[in-house]
Amino acid sequence: MSKKSIRIAIDCMGGDHGLSITVPAAKQFAQQHPDTLCLLVGDEAAIRAQLNQEGAASGDWYEIVHASETVCMDDPVEVALRRKKDSSMRIAAQAVKDERAHACVSAGNTGAWMAITRYVLKTLDGIDRPAIATSIPNQKGGATTVLDLGANVDCTAEHLLQFALLGSALVHTVDGKDRPTVGLLNIGEEIIKGNEVVKQAAELLRASGLNFYGNVEGDDICKGSVDVVVCDGFVGNVVLKSMEGLAKMVAKMLREEFTRNALTMTAALVAKPVLNRLSDRFDNRRYNGAALLGLRGIVIKSHGSADAYAFGYALQRARFAVKNGLLEGTTQYIEHLRQSFAQADVHSPLSSTSNGDTLSA
Amino acid sequence: MSKKSIRIAIDCMGGDHGLSITVPAAKQFAQQHPDTLCLLVGDEAAIRAQLNQEGAASGDWYEIVHASETVCMDDPVEVALRRKKDSSMRIAAQAVKDERAHACVSAGNTGAWMAITRYVLKTLDGIDRPAIATSIPNQKGGATTVLDLGANVDCTAEHLLQFALLGSALVHTVDGKDRPTVGLLNIGEEIIKGNEVVKQAAELLRASGLNFYGNVEGDDICKGSVDVVVCDGFVGNVVLKSMEGLAKMVAKMLREEFTRNALTMTAALVAKPVLNRLSDRFDNRRYNGAALLGLRGIVIKSHGSADAYAFGYALQRARFAVKNGLLEGTTQYIEHLRQSFAQADVHSPLSSTSNGDTLSA
Numbered sequence: 258m259s260k261k262s263i264r265i266a267i268d269c270m271g272g273d274h275g276l277s278i279t280v281p282a283a284k285q286f287a288q289q290h291p292d293t294l295c296l297l298v299g300d301e302a303a304i305r306a307q308l309n310q311e312g313a314a315s316g317d318w319y320e321i322v323h324a325s326e327t328v329c330m331d332d333p334v335e336v337a338l339r340r341k342k343d344s345s346m347r348i349a350a351q352a353v354k355d356e357r358a359h360a361c362v363s364a365g366n367t368g369a370w371m372a373i374t375r376y377v378l379k380t381l382d383g384i385d386r387p388a389i390a391t392s393i394p395n396q397k398g399g400a401t402t403v404l405d406l407g408a409n410v411d412c413t414a415e416h417l418l419q420f421a422l423l424g425s426a427l428v429h430t431v432d433g434k435d436r437p438t439v440g441l442l443n444i445g446e447e448i449i450k451g452n453e454v455v456k457q458a459a460e461l462l463r464a465s466g467l468n469f470y471g472n473v474e475g476d477d478i479c480k481g482s483v484d485v486v487v488c489d490g491f492v493g494n495v496v497l498k499s500m501e502g503l504a505k506m507v508a509k510m511l512r513e514e515f516t517r518n519a520l521t522m523t524a525a526l527v528a529k530p531v532l533n534r535l536s537d538r539f540d541n542r543r544y545n546g547a548a549l550l551g552l553r554g555i556v557i558k559s560h561g562s563a564d565a566y567a568f569g570y571a572l573q574r575a576r577f578a579v580k581n582g583l584l585e586g587t588t589q590y591i592e593h594l595r596q597s598f599a600q601a602d603v604h605s606p607l608s609s610t611s612n613g614d615t616l617s618a
Numbered sequence: 619m620s621k622k623s624i625r626i627a628i629d630c631m632g633g634d635h636g637l638s639i640t641v642p643a644a645k646q647f648a649q650q651h652p653d654t655l656c657l658l659v660g661d662e663a664a665i666r667a668q669l670n671q672e673g674a675a676s677g678d679w680y681e682i683v684h685a686s687e688t689v690c691m692d693d694p695v696e697v698a699l700r701r702k703k704d705s706s707m708r709i710a711a712q713a714v715k716d717e718r719a720h721a722c723v724s725a726g727n728t729g730a731w732m733a734i735t736r737y738v739l740k741t742l743d744g745i746d747r748p749a750i751a752t753s754i755p756n757q758k759g760g761a762t763t764v765l766d767l768g769a770n771v772d773c774t775a776e777h778l779l780q781f782a783l784l785g786s787a788l789v790h791t792v793d794g795k796d797r798p799t800v801g802l803l804n805i806g807e808e809i810i811k812g813n814e815v816v817k818q819a820a821e822l823l824r825a826s827g828l829n830f831y832g833n834v835e836g837d838d839i840c841k842g843s844v845d846v847v848v849c850d851g852f853v854g855n856v857v858l859k860s861m862e863g864l865a866k867m868v869a870k871m872l873r874e875e876f877t878r879n880a881l882t883m884t885a886a887l888v889a890k891p892v893l894n895r896l897s898d899r900f901d902n903r904r905y906n907g908a909a910l911l912g913l914r915g916i917v918i919k920s921h922g923s924a925d926a927y928a929f930g931y932a933l934q935r936a937r938f939a940v941k942n943g944l945l946e947g948t949t950q951y952i953e954h955l956r957q958s959f960a961q962a963d964v965h966s967p968l969s970s971t972s973n974g975d976t977l978s979a
Contacts, residue, residue, distance in 0.1 A: 396867045407805050410813045444768050444855035452771045452852060475859025479867040488856070491813060494805035495853055496860045498836025503861050506757045506840040507868055510899060514892045521892045528889040531875045531882050538871060 261294035261317075265575050266349040266358035269299035269307075270327040271365025272568070273561050279364065280307040282568035286576075287318035293576055295319045296358050299327070299345040322357075324348040328369045330561060337369030338376060346370055350377040353554035360555035360575040362546075364563050370556075371408055371549060378554040381584075383591040383607035387551040388420045389490070389558065390427055392544050393500070395481030402428050402437075403478060403486045406547060407494035414457035415606040417441070417487050418465060422590050422607075423550035424485035425467055430586035431578055432484075440473030440483035442492060458487075461606050466597030504539065546571030548578065555583055622655035622678075626936050627710040627719035630660035630668075631688040632726025633929070634922050640725065641668040643929035647937075648679035654937055656680045657719050660688070660706040683718075685709040689730045691922060698730030699737060707731055711738040714915035721916035721936040723907075725924050731917075732769055732910060739915040742945075744952040744968035748912040749781045750851070750919065751788055753905050754861070756842030763789050763798075764839060764847045767908065768855035775818035776967040778802065778848050779826060783951050783968075784911035785846035786828055791947035792939055793845075801834030801844035803853060819848075822967050827958030865900065907932030909939065916944055 269279040276299070283295045294317075297304050301323040308314040324345040328337040337344065346365055352358040354377050363370045367389075375387055390404035404420050405412070412420075421439045428437035441459055443451040451472065462469040470483045475496065478486055488496070511532070515525035525532070545567040549556040555578045559571035591607060598605040630640040637660070644656045655678075658665050662684040669675040685706040689698040698705065707726055713719040715738050724731045728750075736748055751765035765781050766773070773781075782800045789798040802820055804812040812833065823830040831844045836857065839847055849857070872893070876886035886893070906928040910917040916939045920932035952968060959966040 394867075396870060410805070442856055444771070444852055444859075475856040475861075476863030476866070478860055479863035491805055492853055492856055495803055495836040495849070495857055498805075499839055499857045500836075500860055500864050502837030502840035503864050504868075505837070507865075507900075509757060510896060514896045514899075515889075517892070524889040524892050528876075528885040528892075531878075531885050531889075535871060535875050538875075539868075 261292055263290075263293040263576055263579050264296060264358045265293060265572060265579070266296040266298055266322070266352040266361040267572070268345045268349045268361070268363035268365055268370075269297050269304055270324070270345040271363040271370075271561075272559065272563060273330065273364075274564075276303055276307040278563065278565050278568055280304065280313070281311050282565040282572060283319065284311055284313040285565070286569050286572040287316075290576060291318075293318075296322050296349070296352055298322045298324050298349040298352065300324065322348055322352060328365050328373075330366050332366060332369060334368045334372045337366065338372050344373070346373045347377065350374045350554070350556070353556070354378055359579040360557065362557040362559060362571050362575050364559035364561055364568060364571070366561075367407070367558060370558055374549055374552055374554070374556045378552045378556070380551050381553055381587060381591065383595070384419050384423070384551040385608045386416060386419070387549050388423055389493075389547050390424055390550055391497070391547040393478055393497070394538070394544065395479050397481035399481055400544065401478050401481055401486055402484060403488070403493055403497065404550065405488065405490040405493050406497055407490045408549070409490040411491075412454065412489035414454050414461055415608075417454070417458035417489070418461040418606045419551065421462055421465070421467055421469075421485065421487045422594055423587065424487060426587040426590040427548060427550060427578075427583065428484045429590070430581045430583045433581075434484055436468040437484035438468045438470045439485045439487060440470045440477060442486050442488035442496075443472040443474065454489075464598065464601045464603045465594055467594070501541070504541070508536070508539075542567035543570055546574035548574070550587070553584070555579055622653055624651075624654040624937055624940050625657060625719045626654060626933060626940070627657040627659055627683070627713040627722040628933070629706045629710045629722070629724035629726055629731075630658050630665055631685070631706040632724040632731075632922075633920065633924060634691065634725075635925075637664055637668040639924065639926050639929055641665065641674070642672050643926040643933065644680065645672055645674040646926070647930050647933040648677075651937060654679075657683050657710070657713055659683045659685050659710040659713065661685065683709055683713060689726050689734075691727050693727060693730060695729045695733045698727065699733050705734070707734045708738065711735045711915070711917070714917070715739055720940040721918065723918040723920060723932050723936050725920035725922055725929060725932070727922075728768070728919060731919055735910055735913055735915070735917045739913045739917070741912050742914055742948060742952065744956070745780050745784070745912040746969045747777060747780070748910050749784055750854075750908050751785055751911050752858070752908040754839055754858070755899070755905065756840050758842035760842055761905065762839050762842055762847055763845060764849070764854055764858065765911065766849065766851040766854050767858055768851045769910070770851040773815065773850035775815050775822055776969075778815070778819035778850070779822040779967045780912070782823055782826070782828055782830075782846065782848045783955055784948065785848060787948040787951040788909060788911060788939075788944065789845045790951070791942045791944045794942075795845055797829040798845035799829045799831045800846045800848060801831045801838060803847050803849035803857075804833040804835065815850075825959065825962045825964045826955055828955070862902070865902070869897070869900070903928035904931055907935035909935070909944075911948070914945070916940055
């Protein structure tokens with residue numbers, strides 16, 4: 258095995274573009290980070306061909322791990338999990354399980370990647386379900402971590418508490434924030450005070466020892482009122498996609514207005530440096546790489562449509578999580594919370610065992 | 619009573635700014651629409667003083683309807699409903715109930731306005747709960763009607779169907795679209811297929827005779843994939859506020875980037891006409907005025923922070939709904955749906971009677 262200190266398993270076959278994106282992204286990433294070994298997982302011959310095409314076949318930056326199958330973007334979860342036991346996703350997750358890699362990354366089918374990593378790696382003790390977390394840029398120049406983004410449609414208060422824990426551990430270890438603030442996504446006090454689950458979750462959060470800020474509303478995400486925003490997966494997914502839709506519309510309107518006629522095109526030329534800076538600040542490729550938290554291993558999901566630049570950010574996120582000890586940090590958070598609830602004489606909302614094995618394959 | 623054909627009751631005391639906004643907005647609105655009479659509801663002396671200050675005391679454009687109490691922005695719903703029976707909100711709603719006005723508008727406390735109008739006016743036959751609908755500008759240059767935006771936290775499939783009906787009736791009568799398309803807000807198929815309520819609602823929608831497009835995702839709001847997007851009030855509220863937060867952040871970043879230094883400020887000067895057009899397209903004041911649908915009367919809610927320009931749009935929305943027969947249109951839709959379900963031999967998801975009287979005051 259290579260002596261490089263960080264090893265990342267990359268599903269080279271996943272995503273809308275597969276090898277043509279993942280391999281060059283991995284190569285560039287490895288150049289930037291000589292301490293990191295890339296395990297290129299997928300069809301060996303196809304990976305070799307791509308490496309040759311990139312002129313990247315030499316060097317000690319990679320190892321190829323053959324996988325005979327590929328999960329397609331539209332494969333049902335059942336097919337991915339039960340019929341494709343030698344998929345590049347499965348083998349990448351297995352590499353983490355077997356401690357051949359510290360983290361795994363895929364741009365493939367989200368549902369399949371979640372199911373496979375959960376099946377192979379299982380959840381951490383105390384955590385019922387994994388959650389998807391991502392960073393959304395905020396007005397303060399930082400980013401707000403939001404979870405869950407679609408792993409769990411129906412959540413209990415206990416699940417929301419566990420998401421708060423996972424998000425706090427992520428921001429604490431990866432962003433180095435001492436006591437990340439947590440907000441519970443809710444609707445305007447002036448209308449109604451939220452549903453039962455949210456109210457119960459607020460009570461648990463108050464007893465948890467986490468740095469609970471209280472309820473927040475949708476606009477607090479971009480305001481950056483808190484470090485971590487917690488919600489169920491249905492709400493999180495819809496919110497994220499709505500915001501993506503709006504961001505795309507704004508970009509389109511900017512283009513339309515600046516290309517309307519000769520005059521506006523001149524204005525665009527003059528304003529170009531400003532507009533470029535603006536689009537850099539908004540470039541969501543820099544925020545690519547959602548974390549699947551709560552598993553016994555570091556798992557990153559890249560956007561399916563990521564280009565090599567964006568996929569590189571997902572790889573960096575994986576490396577950063579390994580380097581900063583995300584797993585150890587999360588385990589410490591779980592222990593800390595158990596103690597808080599014991600001291601407060603409250604029944605712990607953390608599950609007593611891992612239950613990632615409820616799925617069978 | 620005045621011979622003007624349209625009469626709108628305006629809660630002059632509501633909103634963050636009260637009389638100083640509502641009275642000048644009403645005056646300008648009445649000038650633009652000589653067929654419309656404004657019933658100015660609130661403290662008579664204070665309204666007269668404001669009219670004098672505006673030099674608007676003469677003319678047949680208004681009548682004052684005295685109300686001795688005002689619902690404050692932070693009054694609990696119970697206080698507004700049970701303790702302030704002579705509030706300007708209550709009297710404005712009562713004017714619609716008594717057929718002194720065709721519609722009522724308030725910029726006050728949303729929860730109170732909902733509770734009061736529901737108590738005074740009751741829901742339409744077939745409708746269990748009123749819903750809040752608004753228009754969000756979309757990429758196609760039109761607007762997408764989204765509901766519910768916070769009136770109902772926990773919804774059944776039947777409620778979602780009723781929202782689809784109310785939204786369709788709104789778009790049909792007010793925007794003049796023949797068979798508005800309806801989308802059910804859901805999360806990416808690739809992750810999970812939504813919760814039970816959403817699945818059941820989809821079945822009801824397919825049997826309804828409404829123009830059901832199918833599931834849509836968050837980004838379809840700005841894409842303009844459908845005319846009407848239906849969701850529960852928790853999701854709708856969070857989505858709307860998240861998008862508002864993002865829009866504000868974009869505006870702030872634009873300002874920041876263009877005022878960074880002398881060079882960028884020159885660029886801003888050159889680009890000013892373009893940026894102005896852009897900010898016009900984004901000016902959410904033009905979309906002010908959410909409709910409370912499903913009641914036996916036309917009820918509009920303005921943003922609490924609306925200025926006179928924005929409040930004028932809320933008044934126009936009320937007038938337009940009256941002029942286009944929103945109530946009659948909605949009743950026809952309800953009848954049409956009852957027939958569809960009867961023909962399909964499906965138990966009607968429309969309630970058999972109005973139940974707006976479950977609240978007591």
